[in-house]
Amino acid sequence: MAEVKITKRSEDYSRWYTDVIAAAELADYAPVKGCMIIRPNGYAIWEKMQQALDGMFKETGHQNAYFPLFIPESFLRKEAEHVEGFAPEVAVVTHGGGSKLEEPLVIRPTSETIIWNSYRNWIQSYRDLPLLINQWCNVVRWEMRTRLFLRTAEFLWQEGHTAHATYEEAEEETLRMLGVYRRFAEEFMALPVIEGRKTEKEKFAGADHTYSIEAMMGDAKALQAGTSHHLAQNFAKAFDVTFQTEKGTREYVYATSWGLSTRMIGALIMAHGDDNGIIIPPKLATTQVVVVPISRKPEERQHVMRAVEKFTLAFKTVGIGFKVDDREQYSPGFKFNDWEKRGVPLRIEVGPKDLDKNQVVLARRDNREKTSASQDGLERTVVDMLNAIQKSLYERALEFREKHTYRVDDYGKFPEILDGEGGFIWSHWCGSGECEERVKDETKATIRNIPRESPAEEGKCIKCGSRSERRVIFARAY
Amino acid sequence: MAEVKITKRSEDYSRWYTDVIAAAELADYAPVKGCMIIRPNGYAIWEKMQQALDGMFKETGHQNAYFPLFIPESFLRKEAEHVEGFAPEVAVVTHGGGSKLEEPLVIRPTSETIIWNSYRNWIQSYRDLPLLINQWCNVVRWEMRTRLFLRTAEFLWQEGHTAHATYEEAEEETLRMLGVYRRFAEEFMALPVIEGRKTEKEKFAGADHTYSIEAMMGDAKALQAGTSHHLAQNFAKAFDVTFQTEKGTREYVYATSWGLSTRMIGALIMAHGDDNGIIIPPKLATTQVVVVPISRKPEERQHVMRAVEKFTLAFKTVGIGFKVDDREQYSPGFKFNDWEKRGVPLRIEVGPKDLDKNQVVLARRDNREKTSASQDGLERTVVDMLNAIQKSLYERALEFREKHTYRVDDYGKFPEILDGEGGFIWSHWCGSGECEERVKDETKATIRNIPRESPAEEGKCIKCGSRSERRVIFARAY
Numbered sequence: 001m002a003e004v005k006i007t008k009r010s011e012d013y014s015r016w017y018t019d020v021i022a023a024a025e026l027a028d029y030a031p032v033k034g035c036m037i038i039r040p041n042g043y044a045i046w047e048k049m050q051q052a053l054d055g056m057f058k059e060t061g062h063q064n065a066y067f068p069l070f071i072p073e074s075f076l077r078k079e080a081e082h083v084e085g086f087a088p089e090v091a092v093v094t095h096g097g098g099s100k101l102e103e104p105l106v107i108r109p110t111s112e113t114i115i116w117n118s119y120r121n122w123i124q125s126y127r128d129l130p131l132l133i134n135q136w137c138n139v140v141r142w143e144m145r146t147r148l149f150l151r152t153a154e155f156l157w158q159e160g161h162t163a164h165a166t167y168e169e170a171e172e173e174t175l176r177m178l179g180v181y182r183r184f185a186e187e188f189m190a191l192p193v194i195e196g197r198k199t200e201k202e203k204f205a206g207a208d209h210t211y212s213i214e215a216m217m218g219d220a221k222a223l224q225a226g227t228s229h230h231l232a233q234n235f236a237k238a239f240d241v242t243f244q245t246e247k248g249t250r251e252y253v254y255a256t257s258w259g260l261s262t263r264m265i266g267a268l269i270m271a272h273g274d275d276n277g278i279i280i281p282p283k284l285a286t287t288q289v290v291v292v293p294i295s296r297k298p299e300e301r302q303h304v305m306r307a308v309e310k311f312t313l314a315f316k317t318v319g320i321g322f323k324v325d326d327r328e329q330y331s332p333g334f335k336f337n338d339w340e341k342r343g344v345p346l347r348i349e350v351g352p353k354d355l356d357k358n359q360v361v362l363a364r365r366d367n368r369e370k371t372s373a374s375q376d377g378l379e380r381t382v383v384d385m386l387n388a389i390q391k392s393l394y395e396r397a398l399e400f401r402e403k404h405t406y407r408v409d410d411y412g413k414f415p416e417i418l419d420g421e422g423g424f425i426w427s428h429w430c431g432s433g434e435c436e437e438r439v440k441d442e443t444k445a446t447i448r449n450i451p452r453e454s455p456a457e458e459g460k461c462i463k464c465g466s467r468s469e470r471r472v473i474f475a476r477a478y
Numbered sequence: 479m480a481e482v483k484i485t486k487r488s489e490d491y492s493r494w495y496t497d498v499i500a501a502a503e504l505a506d507y508a509p510v511k512g513c514m515i516i517r518p519n520g521y522a523i524w525e526k527m528q529q530a531l532d533g534m535f536k537e538t539g540h541q542n543a544y545f546p547l548f549i550p551e552s553f554l555r556k557e558a559e560h561v562e563g564f565a566p567e568v569a570v571v572t573h574g575g576g577s578k579l580e581e582p583l584v585i586r587p588t589s590e591t592i593i594w595n596s597y598r599n600w601i602q603s604y605r606d607l608p609l610l611i612n613q614w615c616n617v618v619r620w621e622m623r624t625r626l627f628l629r630t631a632e633f634l635w636q637e638g639h640t641a642h643a644t645y646e647e648a649e650e651e652t653l654r655m656l657g658v659y660r661r662f663a664e665e666f667m668a669l670p671v672i673e674g675r676k677t678e679k680e681k682f683a684g685a686d687h688t689y690s691i692e693a694m695m696g697d698a699k700a701l702q703a704g705t706s707h708h709l710a711q712n713f714a715k716a717f718d719v720t721f722q723t724e725k726g727t728r729e730y731v732y733a734t735s736w737g738l739s740t741r742m743i744g745a746l747i748m749a750h751g752d753d754n755g756i757i758i759p760p761k762l763a764t765t766q767v768v769v770v771p772i773s774r775k776p777e778e779r780q781h782v783m784r785a786v787e788k789f790t791l792a793f794k795t796v797g798i799g800f801k802v803d804d805r806e807q808y809s810p811g812f813k814f815n816d817w818e819k820r821g822v823p824l825r826i827e828v829g830p831k832d833l834d835k836n837q838v839v840l841a842r843r844d845n846r847e848k849t850s851a852s853q854d855g856l857e858r859t860v861v862d863m864l865n866a867i868q869k870s871l872y873e874r875a876l877e878f879r880e881k882h883t884y885r886v887d888d889y890g891k892f893p894e895i896l897d898g899e900g901g902f903i904w905s906h907w908c909g910s911g912e913c914e915e916r917v918k919d920e921t922k923a924t925i926r927n928i929p930r931e932s933p934a935e936e937g938k939c940i941k942c943g944s945r946s947e948r949r950v951i952f953a954r955a956y
Contacts, residue, residue, distance in 0.1 A: 028596065028599070030545070030546040030548075030592070031550055031553070031592070031595060032546055032548045032549075032550060032583060035546035035547075035548055036546070037543070037544070037545050037546065037596055038543055038544040039543055040541035040542065040543045040611065042543075043541070043542050043543045043544055044541070044542070046544075047542060063518035063521070063522070064518065064521050064522070064525060065515070065516055065517055065518045065520075065521045066515070066516040066521055066524075066634065067508070067515050068508040068510055068513035068514070068515065068632055069513075069585075069616055069618065069632050070508075070510045070513055070569075070631075070632065071510075072509055072510060075509070087576075088575065088576055089575055090574075090575075091548075091571050091573070091574040091575075091583075092571065092572065092573040092574070093569050093570065093571050093572075093585070094570065094571075094572045094573065095569070095570040095572065095582075096568075096569040096570070096620040096631075097566065097567055097568075097569075097620030097621075097622065098565075098566055098620075104573075105510060105569075107547075107571070107585075114508070114509070117509060118506065118515055121506070127807075133518065137616070138547055138615070138616065140547065142574040142575030142576075143575075144575065153548075153574075154546055154547050154548065156544065
């Protein structure tokens, strides 16, 4: 076990991020440029994320399926915007089984094309609609500048692909799944997010329009945490997917797609982590509690372990995920530090003196506060404290976001904010791609989204002064 | 919904298999040759399999991780037998992000090489051992003759990769995981299997030795259902993975790997299916029970649905997976047939006459027996019957295997058995690759494995008459 020293956030945020990942053994760079190895500690977070999301997908009527990794190159070309967006970043298989292939195969960067090619056979009548399918898989987008979890050539994700009879039903689904993502971010990741619509320039290649949830990271930059696309009839037309309506006419099918990826592990690190490492929200922690028994003499040890066995048995009955760290070669201090950098939300210390008082010491990872608690009914105390930690992480992130959110009507203030502490800037925008582009060129800030919760408000575009009807969010982003 | 007529097994077993998959909507061929689309009904079985196996992996101390899809071509060449076995069937990526790659990338056919390259960094001392890791992923092996689930270019699987300090510990792990596969096959798939060691010729490319579990399908052919490999120090030497022993010396690490794939869905179809379609063992069925309410008049319908709601509420409390088929456009007869071909283990029919008697009709999918049962405590009756179905499927498969198992000491009888009803032939074998090869050339039967439960027994090789110490299993296989 090599010791990793974590750079301070204030010193170098980017190195801090890399150090946290190394210290908690979450991921490694792979020998292939841009690819990553997700180590057991990182994958355990992904498994918890999958469980939570998969449950919500099934509650909302979706079924899982699996479509092939390989897409014929010609499929990509069938939707004009789609190929333009994805062709530059695909990996291409040219040889298989020792021979050159007749048609090169693209490794899926996303699966709209291969899935809509199947839907042509699966959808005949309005009775086959809606079709609500999700898949968990790996995708590949060739990236030059990669960062663990945030931007890698191969990543894991889920992609939902649904088919509907009307534009309105597809819009409902698009927003329903955006809502699922929001709930996941807020309830499980303890991450406040802003729902909104992407600009034309930032929408998914092939979509009618795209919604996103946007979160603020610990350096006040934005991170797009999930997207939900209304694809209108674009893919149905490209793959000739029609259905017989109740009236007997034939129409093209309406589509949505929505995805969320292992990028969220990066978001989790940057939203909650501190100078001691990652902090995993209790609802996404496999090990929610680590118990560190403390003893000097063998007979103390026995005594302590008996108490530990007793209260951890109760932990099991209420479903608390815990580990007892009884390694003899390490000191308590080493262990405290070890589990802190792994982000375990709650630590329980218990030694002979605690036993005398029928108590234990609880140390919270989020605010590093220590308190004593009775061993009687400890499982309830722990459950309550885990809930409190989950809540407090959310509130802290929300407070941080509010502190770094600005209403700005003077473009001159952009550099001051963006080059200073950074943040979300709510400003008026006329809706033109030209102004959007200029702001980006001049400040590196992009329009994150047009918030759904933003009230109509007359104003003037921050860039050109033309009429604007509502504020949008400008920020530098990951 | 297109109607699929299922060919009789006795008429054409291979077409029966394809028809069953189409009728139950389990999978489709993909537009890319050799790839498959796993449809929701098929994927639901895989999800249940994953749950069961993943639970057992974690119980035995394994953690999940994720390694990259891409393997540098040079890695494959580092283990001589490994490259010989896999090079002919890999898919190769030559272009990424619009440019030709410096080194071609192989899409993982299995992950020993990329994983052992990482283990070099993860393992320093005996304290880091054992390292017990599993991954769920897709792999690609270019195949010319493909069959849905059984043999496809891309398939889903899990692959375990463990590292140990000694040969003996690695052997223990290899057999432990073979035991997990056996338990999974028998308890969840209701599939009796024979544990044994593969011959040199049939072992994994790069292994010291390989164990397998072998099952008999409905046409008396064999199917290899899972394999567990002792890799000795082969990959540690190829990737220079050493550890410091307790004594302070340095040694190469010992390895195992073990895998089980979506092929098991094919095994499940062929082991239990009948002329009406697939039969899903209750423990792997998401929908364990389908309820078909029967009524002619609206007031009857209300009456029936009230009863259905009452007993299905009780189903929920005991965790029975059920669906109520209240589609109005289809007749009860259509529905019975529809759910039979989807393999739902138990059907409940309930109409006005049943209500008068406070009963329902239970129709078992496995033996198609119908019985009446009281609505009082129906959830217990159903749980018991699901257990009975699970047990009976296992017993039926075991009985079938026993009926088609022969002890043969006269090679002349091979054609009679193999060209007749087929089966497992327990015969003596001298251990030479030459005899093994000849039998294969002459009869198309391979040695499935050298059963672990086979007692030592003096005999003469079925082919050459030389001395033999135990019987092995010959059979034609998928």
